[in-house]
Amino acid sequence: MTATRVLILTALPHELNAADAPPGIEVLYCGVGKVNAALIATQAILERQPELVINFGTAGKVDLGHDGLLEVATVLQRDMLAMPLAPRGVTPLMPVDEQPPRLESGHPGVVCGTGDSFVTASDAWLLEQKVDLVDMELFAIARVCRHFGVPWRAFKFITDGADDDAAGDWEAKVHLGAELFWRHLPQVLRQHA
Numbered sequence: 001m002t003a004t005r006v007l008i009l010t011a012l013p014h015e016l017n018a019a020d021a022p023p024g025i026e027v028l029y030c031g032v033g034k035v036n037a038a039l040i041a042t043q044a045i046l047e048r049q050p051e052l053v054i055n056f057g058t059a060g061k062v063d064l065g066h067d068g069l070l071e072v073a074t075v076l077q078r079d080m081l082a083m084p085l086a087p088r089g090v091t092p093l094m095p096v097d098e099q100p101p102r103l104e105s106g107h108p109g110v111v112c113g114t115g116d117s118f119v120t121a122s123d124a125w126l127l128e129q130k131v132d133l134v135d136m137e138l139f140a141i142a143r144v145c146r147h148f149g150v151p152w153r154a155f156k157f158i159t160d161g162a163d164d165d166a167a168g169d170w171e172a173k174v175h176l177g178a179e180l181f182w183r184h185l186p187q188v189l190r191q192h193a
Helices: 034-048 124-128 138-148 166-173 178-192
Strands: 006-010 025-029 052-061 069-077 102-104 110-114 133-135 152-160
Touching (some): 025 034, 034 138, 069 138, 102 138, 110 152, 152 166
Parallel strands (some): 006 025, 052 152
Antiparallel strands (some): 069 102
């Protein structure tokens, strides 16, 4: 077992190149979606015992006023649809203290809605929840971190407008956020020190 001070989880190599990481920072790829993210986050926390887990990735914007690199303060599940057993976003038949519908990083930022679908249109529920952007991994990573008592932070680079052009826009811009993230990381590490 190797202890790691800071661990960065990202879905895909073309989102963030591990070779660009500063010394002492480990980057792991979790793959796309909540199941993959939960599996890799759990394994990484158990094996590496990080002091901090950072999720970097791409996202579609629901709030059209957002662009660039954003820090996530709150994450919720946009695709937990178990009505009438529980409201949308809430895992049914579990005590709320075991799995709250919203997970907080403890840092200021935006609201992210995680789900296992690529969003090409907003819906009224996302707007009611004041979701700023959508991704496919963060809720699972934050949930695993909460379970094991490991602090987490998340930074998302806006690639698309979560609209009809989202897939093409994402493919064209997926690689553009890495440089912004690496430039911002020293500030994050100073805050954690």
